[in-house]
Amino acid sequence: MSKILFNEHQRRLLEANPNVNSVSDRSIQYKPEFKVLAVKENQSGKGPSQVFIENGFDLEMIGTKKAKESLSRWRKSYQLHGEDGFFEERRGKGSTGRPSTEGLSPEKKLEKAEARIKYLEAEVGIVKKARGTREAGEEIILTSAEKYQVINEVIRKFQLKRFTAHLCKVAKVHRSGYYAWLEKTEVHAIREENDYQDYLLLKCVYDAFKGKIGYRGLYMALVELLEIPMNHKKILRLMRKFNLFAKIRRKNPYKNIAKATQEHHTVPNLLNRQFTQDEPGKVFVTDITYLQMKTGQTAYLSCVKDVASREIIAYELSVSLSMRIVYRTLRKLSEALAGNVHPEAMIHSDQGFHYTHPEYQTRVKAMQLTQSMSRRGNCLDNAPIESFFGHFKDDVDYKEASNLLELKKMVDEYMEHYNCTRKQWDLKKMTPAQYEGTEKLTLLIS
Template identity: 45%
Template sequence: MPRKFFNDIEIKSLSNNPYVKSVSSKGITYTDEFKRILIAESNSGKLPRTIFEENGFDIEVLGIVRVQRAASRWRTAYKKEGVLGLQDTRRGNSGRPTQKELSLEEKNARLEAQIQLLRAENELLKKLDMMERGLKRVKVSAESKFLLIRSVIEKYELKNMVFFLCEISGVSRSGYYNYFSSESRERRDQREKKDLIIKENILKAFHFKRRSKGARSIKMTLEGQFHITYNLKRIRRIMKKYKIVCPIRRANPYKKMLKATQEHSVLPNLLNREFKQEIPGKVLLTDITYLYYGEGKKAYLSTIKDSSTNEILAYNVSNRLTLDLATDTLIKLKKNKRVKFANGAFIHSDQGSHYTSPTFQKHVKKLGLGQSMSRRGNCWDNAPQESFFGHFKDETYIKQCNSLEELKKEIKNYMTYYNNFRYQWNLKKMTPVEYRNHLHNVA
């Protein structure tokens, strides 16, 4: 294919493109910046023709062969020498890199520059990864990336590498320069002064009457006591920025762990408060309660109760509110040879994260049971189970226990007493075990 030459009109048109360094009738020299753009966008899957067109070049004027050869030449240089390979080493505007023999000092200088760039790139990526880990894989803000890029450039004394470092950090070069402009700095300084004033007001409300408060309480206290009104989102932003943390009613970390990996499912209410169906092994109720014992110690009790007989069929005690607390209770239910499930038997619970867990629901299916759940926030849908916990806490001596082993021993003794020796008025004045045997005999 004959070589394409540019006429005067084409030379004038090409010269107006900001990515053209110089142009003659025989050839064209592109800026280093455009070469880096082509390399970056080629890696994301774009064709050279598309990249040239998007950056203002007329392919009919350049010729597709010239475009493809330039792209190929730049990719080869980038693979061989990295970003340094894209820097212009040409004489004049015509053509190709000269085959000048470099002196030993020049070779060492170039090698040192390459090493510095690699160190800077490695440090930047490493620090970005550490920042993301510190934020639990939450996206790092553009502001943090700009500051990191600036620190790397200053540390390694890099020149003309802003575009490259912004590219690997996922931020724009224009955003970087805008962030460090004098106008932008003034705006940030003004906002920082305003934030400090808001912070002081928030702290007044936070410590009012020496009672810690959350964002909503702070908002109401500011309005009611100090006649200051802030948007709730602003209060939360300032609290987060200056690490003002309310120590009460924090999110339960175990619930977060339970929901971190799989999708949880809420199931319909099959029970509809029909607790007394007079069929042992038909309706099973389950729940978890807190137990405070000793000197400020806390444990958790999970139980499974037969709704018709009030018998505790299985229970589990732990000092951690993990998923195992509920699933191990199911395993103990399975090992209880006295338990015989009736046709259509199911287990009923609230919508706690333990019971919506796919793992718990899989255990229930393995037992051949259906599953039912109370309506959200309605404790009456599981009233007999709540009632049992109330009697349990009234009649046991858990506060006198000094260790988890003592607590487990006390609970075991009470469960034996409750099932076999505690007579109940609503069970025809029988114990749960006696009433279960009675129902079997009647059937």
């Protein structure tokens, strides 16, 4: 069962979505048409998060896990029963009266029968809830307010708005009392709305810190924004209520494995920030950056940059952080060099687990490259590649990519632009490709 509880305000927001039939405090009943649409869009390549977001659902409210699990069940049902499987499960919305069925079509008769079944299920459901028993078999006596809550849930679940009087009779409460209780829910709704407005304020600050903030940090941030600061206990209550959790930075499991096995080794910082180089092909820098697409999926870009010419010599795009991404990058670098390796060639990186891996270091030596590494936690030691990634993320709308193919096209186009058409002031106003060709020609002549 889901750990997320929907409050009254959230239930009303979800019920306003045309793809929803009804909402309880823990579950959502979706319309069969939406289930069919979701399965087809998922088969066309869209992820569960993208499908739900594009159809008006707030994943912060319902949770990404609920979207994935729902779509997984629908795919299985679609494979077994096709589209009809979804519509067979739907209970009709026809009249539950007893008019004559003579002259009705088979479809209308079926609709009325389904409506009658739905009505009987509602009646049985309310009796069961009103006759709950304890472990010892003692009958539970529900309060009137609890019965009103049950009636309200049954009406919402089965869409039986015209049977309030009968349900009150079944639950042995007065209809007037139910309507009085219903009016009080408006007061609760106002309170919920106030909580929701405060949540929106908290969410703005929460998003500004990219979720890496707790209730204490939010309190300190709001002190500067509000004349009357929000109580820290209220902030904590609202965070729990609306599922705002501080994103905790966790240890890299690969680093733990490296420590346990003692197989990974770092090497000295031989480059020592000597970024002013005159000979292309002598010093390379490499690193990996994260690229998050519109669907929420993360891709990883591994690049090798020539420090002298500033040209991107090799790059690899992948949705996995496995060792294959750096192995393929090395292979592309080897193909680009085509055996013309500078006698003092060096490749510099940070101390990431990819670059301390013994197999990676073996392949670097086989290419006749000397390996160098930045000092721990010092990104400035690898400034040239960090600078390139900064320009890349400023110039490329990678967050608009819907899938890996779109992102790869963006990356390929930018690499071509960066190497061949983007002139740089410090390269004598030439592009990296032009500068490399000019410098190599100068070295040959000299």
